Amino acid sequence: MYQKTVGIVLHVLKYNDSSNIVHVYTRDRGRVAFLVKASRSRKAGVRPTLFQPLSMVELEADFRPKANLHRVKEAKVWMPYASLPFHPYKSSIAMFLSEFLYRALREEEPDEYLFAYLQHSICWLDECGDSFSNFHIVFLLRLSRFLGLYPNLSRYTEGCYFDMLNACFTPSVPESGAFLKPDEAARVQMLLRMNYETMHLFSMSRAERNRCLTIINDYYRLHIPDFPVLKSLEVLKELFD
Numbered sequence: 552m553y554q555k556t557v558g559i560v561l562h563v564l565k566y567n568d569s570s571n572i573v574h575v576y577t578r579d580r581g582r583v584a585f586l587v588k589a590s591r592s593r594k595a596g597v598r599p600t601l602f603q604p605l606s607m608v609e610l611e612a613d614f615r616p617k618a619n620l621h622r623v624k625e626a627k628v629w630m631p632y633a634s635l636p637f638h639p640y641k642s643s644i645a646m647f648l649s650e651f652l653y654r655a656l657r658e659e660e661p662d663e664y665l666f667a668y669l670q671h672s673i674c675w676l677d678e679c680g681d682s683f684s685n686f687h688i689v690f691l692l693r694l695s696r697f698l699g700l701y702p703n704l705s706r707y708t709e710g711c712y713f714d715m716l717n718a719c720f721t722p723s724v725p726e727s728g729a730f731l732k733p734d735e736a737a738r739v740q741m742l743l744r745m746n747y748e749t750m751h752l753f754s755m756s757r758a759e760r761n762r763c764l765t766i767i768n769d770y771y772r773l774h775i776p777d778f779p780v781l782k783s784l785e786v787l788k789e790l791f792d
Contacts, residue, residue: 552613552614552615553611553612553613553614553624554611554612554614555609555610555611556577556578556579556580556583556609556610556612557577557578557607557608557609557610557629558575558576558577558578558580558583558607558608558610558629559575559576559605559606559607559608559652559666559669559670559673560573560574560575560602560603560604560605560606560607560608560649561574561575561576561582561604561605561649561652561653561656562574562649562650562653563602565589566586568589569588569589570586570587570588570589571586571587571589571602572584572585572586572587572620573585573586573587573602573623574653575608575610576652576656576666576669577610577661577666578661578663578666579661580614580659580661581658581659581660581661581662582656582657582658582659583621583659584619584620584621585610585612585620585621585622585623586620586621586622586623587602587623587626588623597623597624597625597626598626601626601627601628602626603636603645604642604645604646604648604649604650605635605645605648605649605673606628606632606636607628607629607630607670607673608626608627608628608629609626609627609628609629610623610625610626611623611624611625611626612624630670630674632677633677633678634677634678635673635676635677640683640790640791641676641677641683643783643786643787643790644676644683644686644687644787644790645673645676646783646786647687647781647783647784647786647787648687648690650781650782650783651691651771651781652669654775654778654779654781655694655698655771655775655778662697664697665697668693668694668697672690672693672747675747679747682750682751684755684760684790684791685745685750685751685753685755685760686747686750687764687787688742688745688750688760688763688764688767689742689745689746689747689750691767691771692742692743692745692767693746695770695771698775700718700770700771700774701718702718702719702720702739702743703718703719703720704720704740704743706719706720706721707720707736707740708720708722709733709737710722710733711733711736712724712725712730712731712732712733712736713730713731713735713736713739713740714727714729714730715727715729715730715731715769715770715773716729716730716773718774720736720740729769729773731766735762735766738763739766741753742763757788757791760791761788764784764787764788768781768784
């Protein structure tokens with residue numbers, strides 16, 4: 552039965568010479584895999600160029616019960632971007648975040664609050680003029696709330712450690728072995744208080760920003776089974792001075 556849905560493109564994988572598999576996080580169905588024809592004809596109902604990292608698309612697809620792949624009949628832009636696909640730094644961030652979300656969002660059930668967060672965040676990045684060098688850090692930290700991984704800040708005191716495995720602050724060295732020392736623990740609790748409107752007030756060098764990114768990535772890898780090393784991570788680390 553053909554039905555319409557809207558969603559955010561996470562990943563495109565070549566299926567065969569004529570089709571691609573496109574993974575999309577949809578508003579009303581959660582994560583869904585679609586089978587999309589790879590024709591580049593202007594008359595085609597689906598153009599492959601629509602499916603760029605984090606593109607927001609409207610799809611009409613054949614949703615069959617228990618099917619793992621849903622064939623797309625028609626697709627079009629749902630929310631057009633002004634700068635995201637064209638700005639070299641923004642497009643690099645989009646590539647990294649789409650790879651991250653493809654690995655992290657595994658639930659097939661819909662989550663309207665998570666979808667709203669993704670939509671708002673991506674639109675904010677597209678519309679902002681400058682001062683977005685900390686965007687991906689804030690995005691990943693706040694994403695942890697929706698995945699049930701947000702750290703417990705209530706026990707933070709100056710000089711304590713951050714237990715990466717148990718997601719909490721502790722006055723003594725954690726037995727898990729996966730922890731941050733007091734200086735980096737203090738930075739973590741500070742970063743967790745940032746949002747898109749205030750993040751420009753937190754000045755960081757490239758080395759400091761990359762260290763934060765490494766910590767966040769390691770944190771997710773501890774909590775999400777089989778979370779891989781992301782290919783786009785090293786590219787992202789070369790951005791911003």
